[in-house]
Amino acid sequence: MNILLTGATGFIGRAIALALLEQGHRVTACSRRPQCLRLESPLLTPLALDFAEADQIENWLPHLQGIDAIVNCVGIIAPGPRQSFQQLHSQSPIALFRAGAMAGVRKIVQLSALGADDQAASAYHVSKKAADDALRELSLDWFVLQPSLVYGPGGRSHALFQALAALPVHLLPEGGKQMLQPIHVDDVAAAVCRCLQPGCAGRRTIALVGPEPISYADWLQGLRLRLGKSRASAWRLPQRYAAIVAGCGRALAEPILSRDNLAMLRRGSAADPAPLIELLGRPPRSAKRMFADDASQAERWHAHLYFLRPLLGWSIALVWLWSGITSLFFYPHQASYALLAATGINGIAAPLTLYGLAALDIAMGLATLARIRLPALLLCQFYIVLGYSLVVACRLPEFVFHPFGPLLKNLPFLLCLLVYRIVEGERP
Template identity: 30%
Template sequence: MNVLLIGGTGYVGSHLTRVLLARGHTVYTLSRKARPTERVRGADQGVRHLRGDAATGEGLGEAVEGMEAVVYLVALIRERGGQTFQTTIVDGVRNTLAAMQRAGVGRLLHMSALGAARGTGSRYFEAKAEAEELVRASSLEWTIFRPSLIFGEGDDFFGRVLKGLVRAPLPFIPQVGDGHFPFRPVWVGDVAEAFAQALEKPQTIGQTYELVGPKEYSFHQLLLLMKQALGSRKPILPIPLFLMDLAVPLMSPLPFTPITPDEYRMLKSGNTADPGPMRAAFKLEERSLEAELPAILVRR
């Protein structure tokens, strides 16, 4: 099958590329630089890299021609310059849907996010929810995936956010509130495998799947795991939420702020779901966070 990965040179895309190639698919990626990143090099033999930008529509029409399926993976957790939640998450999806319909390409796999909903106060979740609405309103044969926190080689939350909290130049490890917020992180290999299996399962068309890992953790437990993996002896100090509510907006203008107001808002809401429907639809390894965390930190 000819499969176009929009965002295929990114974090999830690099892992999905490997899985699709192993299954015998022909893989194309669309990116602004039209070349593999360090995440993909060494595992992209036979992949064709196309130049384009889904957010603006540049090169998109030509890229989807001749494809049998399109996978939309483009997203960002922090806005940077002209890359905003609106342009990257919403406008990119809108342009992709239009290009697919013009080209007669019917199959779409869309990566959203667990927690995406209107009225959350998170601009990221709001944008993801709007993109989902566009996908569902289309005439395409779509499948939506809503992964929880994704861990694995090259991840952002464990390799940057939590690592930054533990290694911050402080005599303690700051914990948001009492740390009770629940999370069910999912291995990137399982995310990639679910996408690949969906291409071979017509029964997944018109369905939305929440992708989560085998174990639920509180935020406090995640900090403990990270502390142990990094060999830190600093104590964990709970920071009352009212102080965090004041401090996070003050830190946000800093170029290397450990957490943005949007990330903080999502953190407080937790991120977990029932793995039952996912397990019924896909055969996944469900690798544990404990098994991958040491390697994640070394590679990062």
């Protein structure tokens, strides 16, 4: 079949793309950044198209000629500056589905979410349901697949749960009794492939869930044991305090931590696995089997560094800001001029240098907090600190041999800049 796959560079989309290619389908992989697909196959055709700008039927019709089926995997866990639930989960998918019906597409598979039903309350679920309902109105074969928590290598939510599991204390909203039914990403991909087989009758809504539910508390403890740690202390977190903790997600640059997602967790995410077992012809894999496997060293590192990453960014910004503020308001200017004179800077150049460097430090701190072109910014900071250090080492050697090591402490700071640049480069 010729298949148009949207969201092909995402966690679920990439797994589905691989499965479709393995089955010999021709895949037009639609993504905002197709260069991130990192797949090579003569059966694969990348298509650069931004869902945020494709909310009209006319945006899709030129790309649907000769397409037999559509698989929509686009989804965001939290809205951003250019990405809203309404746009990405409702308007653009509805335009795509209607364009597909006009172009003669035979099947459409929509990756929705468990909970996108008549009881949907969160903006995430409501926006997914709007697209699901629009698809159900079309006179073609459709499948609305509603996964619970999807886990597997590369999953962002899975990485967050592992980071939460690695903490010495598990803060559990309402005791962590909420029931989840995690499903492996490979089973999601297998379900999509099964829906596309000619003999599979459509016009169905199917929950994609694991074979048995597990409580949120047990899920975290299982992930923790997989990381090679003993069981963590569990503290029940009343709802009002859980909402405060969830509200810290923006400060931690972690969109999954939000009050809306807390509400979805409170609702739970479990369903009868029988329809999926019938679809696959086998039970999906149990998430509990994963707990018996040892996590890789990379997973353990990632879990422990997950929440340190934003703290590292804040500390780097604080160093720059405090350095500039101290130079301007606290450290005696005459002492600063004496140091500058030792490096050969005198006269009118001294105050210009003092105030200029202080302003530069403050600008670097603010730019770090604002995350302005962060990889290039951090590299620039690395060379600035290295330059400072070399000048001081050559002109003020007493700081090299000072017992408090004021200059030597620049070495770990330089490494922090490089480490932060690397980990930020790994952000999805």
